[in-house]
Amino acid sequence: DAGVIQSPRHEVTEMGQEVTLRCKPISGHDYLFWYRQTMMRGLELLIYFNNNVPIDDSGMPEDRFSAKMPNASFSTLKIQPSEPRDSAVYFCASRLGGGGSEQYFGPGTRLTVT
Amino acid sequence: GQNIDQPTEMTATEGAIVQINCTYQTSGFNGLFWYQQHAGEAPTFLSYNVLDGLEEKGRFSSFLSRSKGYSYLLLKELQMKDSASYLCAVTDSWGKLQFGAGTQVVVTP
Numbered sequence: 001d002a003g004v005i006q007s008p009r010h011e012v013t014e015m016g017q018e019v020t021l022r023c024k025p026i027s028g029h030d031y032l033f034w035y036r037q038t039m040m041r042g043l044e045l046l047i048y049f050n051n052n053v054p055i056d057d058s059g060m061p062e063d064r065f066s067a068k069m070p071n072a073s074f075s076t077l078k079i080q081p082s083e084p085r086d087s088a089v090y091f092c093a094s095r096l097g098g099g100g101s102e103q104y105f106g107p108g109t110r111l112t113v114t
Numbered sequence: 115g116q117n118i119d120q121p122t123e124m125t126a127t128e129g130a131i132v133q134i135n136c137t138y139q140t141s142g143f144n145g146l147f148w149y150q151q152h153a154g155e156a157p158t159f160l161s162y163n164v165l166d167g168l169e170e171k172g173r174f175s176s177f178l179s180r181s182k183g184y185s186y187l188l189l190k191e192l193q194m195k196d197s198a199s200y201l202c203a204v205t206d207s208w209g210k211l212q213f214g215a216g217t218q219v220v221v222t223p
Contacts, residue, residue: 031209043157043201043213056210091156099144099209100164105156 002026004106006092012112018080021109024073025094033103034067034077035091043091049075082113118214120202125220126192134187134217136202147211148176148187149201157201160187189219197221 005024013019025032033048047057052069060067064083069075079086089110093103117139126132138146145164149157163169163178163185175188189196199216 033211042215045211048210055208095209099205099207100162101209102147102159102162103211105158107156 004092004094004104006090006106006109008109009107010110010112012114013082014114015083016081017113018078019082019086019111019113021077021090021092021111023075023077023092023106025075025092026096026104027073029094029096029104030072031095031097031103032069032075033093033095034075035093035105036088037091037108038088046077079111082111084113087111087113118202118204118212120200120214120217122215123218123220125222127222128192128194130192132189132192132219134189134200134202134219136185136187136214138183138185138202138204138214140183140204140206140212142206143180143204144207144209145205146176146178146185147203147205148174148185149203149213151199151201151216153198160200192221194221194223 007022030051034046035043037043046059047067048055049069067077089108091108092106095101095103120136147162148160150160151157161176163176168177173190178185199218201216202214203211205211
C-alpha cells in the first residue's frame with residue numbers, strides 16, 4: 001500500500017512567488033492534516049480536514065496561506081505571496097477515524113524561499 | 115491551550131536504557147502519542163496512551179499518569195538506529211495533535 005504522497009519533495013522559490021504543495025492521503029482515510037516544522041517552532045498543525053471539510057484552520061499563520069481539499073484523494077496548501085520566513089518542511093498526514101488513531105505522515109516538502 | 119515540556123537532548127550508550135519524560139498542561143485531554151523522527155524523515159508512530167498505566171511494545175514502553183499530567187517513553191537495549199528525535203504529542207477529543215519540541219536521543223557506541 002502506498003503511504004501518504006507529497007509533491008514536490010523540494011521547492012526553492014523567490015520571495016513573492018506563489019507556492020503550491022500537494023498531498024495524496026492514504027486511500028480510505030477520512031482525516032487529513034497539514035503541519036509545518038522548523039527548528040525554532042517545532043512541528044505545528046496548520047489546518048485539518050474531515051471528509052474533505054476544513055475543521056480547524058486556527059494554525060494557519062496568515063491570509064497568505066490557504067488550503068483546499070476538493071476530493072478525498074487530494075489536498076493542496078498554497079502560499080501566496082511567499083516570504084523567507086515560510087522556509088520550513090511541510091508535512092501532510094492522514095488518519096482513519098477517531099482521535100486515538102495513528103496519523104501517518106508523508107515524506108514532507110522542504111520549502112526554501114530566498 | 116496546551117503546554118508540553120520534554121528535555122531537549124539525552125545521550126546514552128548502546129545497550130543501555132533511556133527514559134524520556136513529558137509533562138503537559140491541557141484542556142480536553144484525550145490521549146498522548148509518542149512519535150519517532152529520524153533526521154530528514156517524517157515522524158513515525160510509536161505509541162498511544164489514553165488510560166493510566168504502562169503500555170509495552172518490544173523494546174519500547176510508554177507510561178501515562180493523567181492526574182499528574184505526565185508521561186514517559188522508555189527505550190531499552192538501545193541500538194545505534196534509535197538515535198532520533200522523540201516527540202510527545204497530546205490530543206484533544208477531535209484528534210487534534212499538539213507536539214512538544216522533541217527530545218534528541220544520541221546513542222553512542
